[in-house]
Amino acid sequence: MIIILLILFVILAFFAIMLVKDAKLRWLYTALSFAAVAFCLVLITGNAHDHWGMKVKTTTKKVQIYSAQDQNTYGVLAYQPVGTSGREKAFVYKASTTAKEATVAKPDLKTKTAIQDIDGNQAFQVTKTKEYIYDNGFYQFLFGWAGNNHEVKSKQVTYQVPATWIALSTQDGAKLKAILAQKMGDADFISWIQQNKQEAADDPDQAAKDAVSYYKNVLANG
Structure with missing residues (x-):
């Protein structure tokens, strides 16, 4: 909607310049139209850069994972350091007991990974996602054109590994x-x-x- 308003104010400014004969009114309408255009641009920039009209929603998802090598008496979580720093890792595991192929979970620029020791005999992948959502329907109506509702701010993926598993690079x-x-x-x-x-x-x-x-x-x- 904000784009439509921007276009309308640009059109109004054009008509004010071209059609209003009274000089004072022409300058007034033109100034008001360009001020509205500038205001729309500020709103668009604020939404795109600083997520105006949005808030951060945090969701946590926990799923069980299975050993990449199910022929062993113990579980295996394999990983490969990613990038030059090696701080983030791509993990290899199976998503179910019936999975024929292993899953390779690769992090992106917004994802951090970690390994955590836990009790028990089952391993889990815990994903904590922070995403931007609109505060209310008005802001979504105003800025929804950008397609940034539910845009991911950051993601923390933690692999919880019990003593019956070994995590290996x-x-x-x-x-x-x-x-x-x-x-x-x-x-x-x-x-x-x-x-x-x-x-x-x-x-x-x-x-x-x-x-x-x-x-x-x-x-x-x-």
Whole structure:
């Protein structure tokens, strides 16, 4: 609507200049029309740059995620640092137990990511989104042309990982795989694997915790 008003005031200014014969009235109507045009431009700029007429709404969504490698006795959350700083990460997991392909969640410029340790044996993705919405119907009617209702201000995605899961960067994953390949001829390692599998049949959570602890130790000392 604000664009329509802007166009109307520009047209009025044009007609005031071209059609009003009285000089004083012509200058008055022209000045008022251009003042209205300027006011519309200020409103448009304020909405586009500072989100005038809008407020921030925060929503939180929590969904369970599943291991990217479901053949293990423990869960795996893989990630790859993104960008030169490496602060943000792309995460790899499965969205359901029946998913054939893993999901690769890549952050954008408005998204921050984190890993959080939690209790239990299930992993979750918690997404906290802050978005701009219009204060009321009047502002939406006035500025709705911009299509910025529900525009994302920021997003925080936290991956909650229990002790039965291991969070691994792709680099650490490759390192761990290489170390374990060397251990495949080690009788003690093979014996531990068999014991861990047997334990998983009786107490899967404890077996998962033991496996995660073991592999973290291997990485730390490898």
